[in-house]
Amino acid sequence: MMKSEVKTSLLDNMIGVGDSVLLEPLTEDSFLENLKNRFDHSEIYTYIGSVVISVNPYRHLPVYTPEKVEEYRNRNFYELGPHIYALADEAYRSLRDQDKDQCILITGESGAGKTEASKLVMSYVAAVCGKGAEVNQVKEQLLQSNPVLEAFGNAKTMRNDNSSRFGKYMDIEFDFKGDPLGGVISNYLLEKSRVVKQPRGERNFHVFYQLLSGGSEDLLKRLKLEREFNQYNYLGLDSAKVNGVDDAANFRTVKNAMQIVGFMDDEVELVLEVVAAVLKLGNIEFKPESRVNGLDESRIQDKNELKEICELLGQDQAVLERAFSFRTVEAKQEKVSTTLNVAQAYYARDALAKNLYNRLFTWLVNRINESIKAQTKVRKKVMGVLDIYGFEIFENNSFEQFIINYCNEKLQQIFIELTLKEEQEEYIKEGIEWTHIEYFNNAIICELIENNTNGILAMLDEECLRPGTVTDETFLEKLNQVCAVHERFESRMSKSSRFLNDTTLPHNCFRIQHYAGKVMYHVEGFVDKNNDLLYRDLSQAMWRTNHVLVKALFPEGNPAKMSLKRPPTAGSQFKASVATLMKNLQTKNPNYIRCIKPNDQKTPHVFTEALVCHQVRYLGLMENVRVRRAGYAFKQPYESCLERYKMLCSQTWPHWRQGARDGVQVLLTELQIPPEEFSYGRSKIFIRNPRTLFELEDLRKRRLEDLATLIQKIYRGWKCRTHFLLMKKSQITISAWTKRHFQRKKYLHLKSVTLLIQSYIRGWKARKLLRELKHQKLCEESATTIAAYWRGFQARRELRRLKEEARRKHAVAVIWAYWLGLKIRREYRKFFRANAGRKIYEFTIQRIIQKYFLELKKKLPSMSPTETAWPARPYLFLDNTHTELKRIFHLWRCKKYRDQFTAQKRAIFEEKLEASELFKDKKALYANSVCQPFQGDYLEISKNPKYQKLTGAVEEKILLADVVNKINRANGKGAPRIFLLTQSKFIVADQKSGQIKSNIPVMDITSVSVSKQTDGLFAVHLKEGSTAAAKGDFLFTSDRLIEIITKLYRTIFFKTNQKINVEINNEFLVQFNQDKVCVKFIQGAQKNGNLPACKRKNNRLLEVTVP
């Protein structure tokens, strides 16, 4: 974090000038001086604007560490010192963030460091792009494809110990997030001639040396190989070992890489078998053998090698042997076989070796592609990395160099197209003031080589296809004719004869003035190499092997697929693939790395100025700087510029409704950028100074951070609020549940407490009632006990008296008996014997009876009339007597009891008896009245002065005076009244004043009615027509109903000697005025004590609610 806040710049701690655009003064010398200065200080990278110049240090520099990767990651291009990582980062970010496909074009001559640069770019991108198991595997596979391809496609040359002998273009594919998905590798023209012959001081492809040095004994045995290099003709012997290169270790690296890329073990084995076969092919030698018919024939000298090759490839030895001896030509269904002489046999052998190896290489590339290809079909972003062989000028330049240099011309062309020409043209198109910069356009050289009518490649093809004798010389002749006038073509024999005297130009050569210098090509081998012919016998022989890989490499050997059509020539194939490549590159955003080789000795610290100067010239670097200096560092269409920076100005953010150009103008004005810093083109804004751009970028970055903070703030707010609402909801739910739980608990507690209190109160009430009842019972029992004691006392006194009387009587009787006995005995002595038995019997009986009586007297029960106990009888024969005696005793006891009563008490008992007869078992109220003594006058009217008037009105004795409730006939409501009963009438008077309300003779009463219940309501029915009956019958209620009615009943009986009717029923009729009203008793809730609640329902019904 901190690091990115420290503002750094390309200009910090700068050695020389980091960006040549800033060189002052700008001359070739100062440019070279600057490069040298920097090179001497281990600064190998220098910019020209956005182009990176890389000078090969030939030593390891500590500038590729992971820390460096981190340092350059996500930093602006000019923010730090020049580095290849800055370019890689810029390319990767614009691929990822701006969705622009990128290509990284690495140019420079052989040994300048292109391959190294391409690897650095790939490893940087791998380090900064996404991570994860799957992504890492893709990255690893992409990176590990390099060692495999280098082993098979690179070789030590004079210029470079690890020279790429093929062109390579790799598309790395990314998804929208910038994570690598896979890749596609295209390879261009492997220098296959190297397989059979290497220039002095150079080596064959690395893989041969690696296999022999690093292969295990076992492996070499399986492959039928010897470990010594000098056993093999195809291995350049003079430089078989390269300083600082460990072939054995590299072999292990390659095998490991193949495994990572996804090669199966058996695939690796197959590949190595082919490599071994190629190596062994070189050891097949031929000797001449003359035939009788004069034709030269060849014969294989030592067939052992052939045998082993055939064993390796699963081939029939005879087939291969024949293929090396004969050549079959097919024309118009005719087959002609010719024998091969020794030279032809060698040619065939080498052609086979080259083809085998070349096809193996192509197969390897395809196989790697299969492994690393992206697994998804989603749209991919692409970063292409082009590492193609550098410009080559050798002593002896052949077809390969011609092709390689042609390719470099094309690359230079695209560089010119995209940077110099296009840029300048753009300024003009955009109407920006501009002074044209002269530069060399190499289109003319490309034209010379690739023109379809008179280009060198076209001539070569023409020559190859021409019937008749075709040699390299005839080809040169043709060139001499067609290209002689071309200003870039030089030949000794050309028509223009400009070079007739140029002894540096041999006869069998032609020279081309390439953009990078003059190159002289020896025509020898041009036709052959262009034809790239492999005798059909050989390809068929290869197809017939049992080796799956070799068989697959030679599909045209299948007789079923045989075609007589010539395959396209090597030159035209290459031209086509270069054209495709160029087209591809033109669709992408180019990034340039221009590699420079500082010396020819491959040594560090040596900066050969002449050599560098040459490269600087032909690479057109000076022109490049000038164009950059004259122009603007940065240009962008208004739309995208506005889109990118509109957030920096309040007027353009978030929406600008007018034209993009106006928007950019407003934006730049508001940002107060000096006007000389930018120009307005027709469709683009041109920013002169990179620093201005960086300022804008910095502002944007800061603003983006602010915006991100804003978004973050809103998001966090939203998140917190959502979280809060959720918590609130949860809290409410929880508290609701908790409250519910506690309230429920509280309720249950209260309920149980209430129940407890309730039960205590009920218990207390019940106990109170019980106490009262017990007291009542005790009172009753006490009365009974007192009575019992009293009776007991009386009985005992009586008994004592009786006993005394009996004793006296007994004494008298005994005396009498004795006397009588004596008298009788005297008198009846003479008869005694005869009557003795009967007399004894009678006497005995008499004694027994006497004893019975005496015993009974002792055991007599209490005198209480309610007593039921009676002693058991002692003798059966006295049974009747005993029962009778019990009855007599009881009657006597009752009489005794009755005898105690006074007249008044008797009357009371009579009344009680009457009441019992009237109500017992008929009305429930009766039971309550039993224990109530009938007092009659409860009011003591005579003593109460309040009732003086009433006393005056009543002359007779008052039998009953009590307060009753008179029921109102109309509404059933009760009013307290004095109920007064005399011997002839009953009076109803006001309770307070004592004023008489009704005075009714008892004779006028016909009957009374009561219910069966415990209520105290009674109706007094009056005689019809009597004066008292005018208002109708009376309804009263009284607790002393039993007493009142009993008294009324007895009074009327005494007065009239007639018994009135007492109706006991739960429904009876009464006469109110003229109406007969039914009084009906219904069971209901208790309202006011024992008093019934009366309610006049209608004319016919009066409801009495009783408890």
Ligand SMILES: Nc1ncnc2c1ncn2[C@@H]1O[C@H](COP(=O)(O)OP(=O)(O)OP(=O)(O)O)[C@@H](O)[C@H]1O
């Ligand atoms: N950045 C570098 N740091 C250290 N050594 C380097 C660097 N670049 C190149 N070299 C050295 O230079 C040698 C040649 O580089 P490289 O193989 O990349 O050249 P090239 O341009 O690919 O040549 P060719 O066209 O022959 O393939 C490497 O083997 C390595 O030793």
Ligand SMILES: [Mg+2]
């Ligand atoms: Mg290379």
